[in-house]
Amino acid sequence: MNEKPALTLCMIVKNEERHIARCLASVQDIADEIIVVDTGSDDKTITICESFNAKVYKHQWENDFAKARNDSLKYASGDWILILDADEELDQDTGSLLRSLLHDELPSRGLLKIINYSGQKLDENEAFEMMQTRLLRNHKGFVFKGKIHETIEAEKDSTAYFSLPCIIHHYGYLEHEEHFKQKHKRNIKILNEELSCEATNPWLIYHLASECYRVKEYEKALHLLNGSIYKFLSEQRMPPSILYFLKYTILIELKRFDEAYMGIEKALQLYPDYCNLHYYKGVILFQLNKFRAAIKAFETGTETYNQNAEYLILRGVQDFRAFYYIGACHAKLNHEMTAISFLKKALKINPQFKPAQTLLSELKKDQQTNG
Helix, strand or coil, X not given: CCCCXXXXXXXXXXXXXXXXXXHHHCCCCCCCEEEEEECCCCCCHHHHHXXXXXXXXXXXXXXXXXXXHHHHHHCCCCCEEEECCCCEEECHHHHCCHHHHCCCCCCCEEEEEEEEECCCCCCHHHEEEEEEEEEEECCCCEEXXXXXXXXXXXXXXXXXXXXXXXXXXXXXHHCCHHHHHHHHHHHHHHHHHHHHHCCCCHHHHXXXXXXXXXXXXXXXXXXHHHHHHHHHHHCCCCCCHHHHHHHHHHHHHCCCHHHHHHHHHHHHHHCCCCHHHHHHHHHHHHHCCCXXXXXXXXXXXXXXXXXXXXXXXXXXXXXXXXXXXXXXXXXXXXXXXXXXHHXXXXXXXXXCCHHHHHHHHHHHHHHHHHC
């Protein structure tokens, strides 16, 4: 009977004493080896890592995330490498399965579901999900590229991948305001350095737009996004779906529904299987008082099978959010019984979803008043 392959966790950290114990505790039962490259901590980070028997290597920070990550890979001795950040945590239930699911017949890169939490407090309703490469077979020539928002490339390996039903929780967007501002300034500085060398790189322009969005500079973010989309198209490359996700998130935030309505159909032609775009189309139509068309858009989204593993998706767009909006549309059309039915359907999936709770309560009061 073959032994299970060995798993190495690789991390890069700096001053993460607030998070690192939670992260390491989540993997201590499945990781055979923990590699930590520390880029200049002056708090208790290293001491905490060593308490989990991590091998800590001190490296000077050179404003280059890819270099630091590649340094961490060099120390790994396991058959497989798991990539985590300090503000992440492997899910307790699904994560315990990870090591037992690895075997020699798998492709060399594995995708895990990342749940990104945002907002002022931890709220699963405000989370976004996407699949990311977080598992790599060791000694296959994988390298990280890019000083920031680094990507994984391989010398020989194909792009073949597998997916595991394991979840990583990411809490980085819930940071305290001051810590978040420091990260934002650091990211902007590195991106501008990169853009000074690669001014036409559409990915860098997108990441700059994303940074602007996070600090609510929506108009600037939108301008950059449109520039990034134009650059991709001018290079005869299809703009990645995440650009359209962010573009229509911003347009809805700015309440520019007419402008959003004019463009979203083109985005859906490029990504007809992207449920989040169907949901956004429904939201836009709802705001434009096109309730029947909105119902159709939401229904299409709930029936859409997402073929692209790397789509970024707002939680609930295929079920409780869509059912809430379908109910709201029927309420606007004075179809109270149908509206109530869909709102109950939404709350059966997510009993804590406040918009559905509120509207259902209002409709029931109206029924009692009119009854």
